[in-house]
Amino acid sequence: EAGVAQSPRYKIIEKRQSVAFWCNPISGHATLYWYQQILGQGPKLLIQFQNNGVVDDSQLPKDRFSAERLKGVDSTLKIQPAKLEDSAVYLCASSRADTSYEQYFGPGTRLTVT
């Protein structure tokens, strides 16, 4: 089966600009996750969707980050405006159902904010 797709793979922007990331999960996977991974740290959950609904967005900086998952399939994560500390790898993952199942990760998008 095809894996989790993400685009773009790399993005460089200036602070205060906006950026959007796209994720296409594995077909049939109900749950989709967005993580932020800062260099040298583990992935930090930003938002978790189950089908169309948000299960957990407690660590999403809602003043600048937004995410949506239309029709329970693809998802986009947006940052507006970006700050220097947003420089990180943004990982998308999907799982068959909930967190009791293994997660399949995409290759990530490396964001550099200058």
Next chain:
Amino acid sequence: SQQGEEDPQALSIQEGENATMNCSYKTSINNLQWYRQNSGRGLVHLILIRSNEREKHSGRLRVTLDTSKKSSSLLITASRAADTASYFCATDGAGKSTFGDGTTLTVKP
């Protein structure tokens, strides 16, 4: 704050040796998973162990879980240079998945 914490932060061994890394957590969990991340790549799932299980094997991997001590260990036997990567534990509690900061394993040929 992170739920799972891996120990050690870094581990360097010779090819053929065994590698053991540990994960401790603070609150009760439904399951615990181990993932591997090669440099610049996404995470790959290795093994899932549920809270009612004590040990699981997959190839050269052995995972134990001690819920009374709130800890898990990952053992990689007969390590290879290709095992060089970062290893993360992820705890699942109340439907929320939380990763630690990982153990960086270097296997020298």
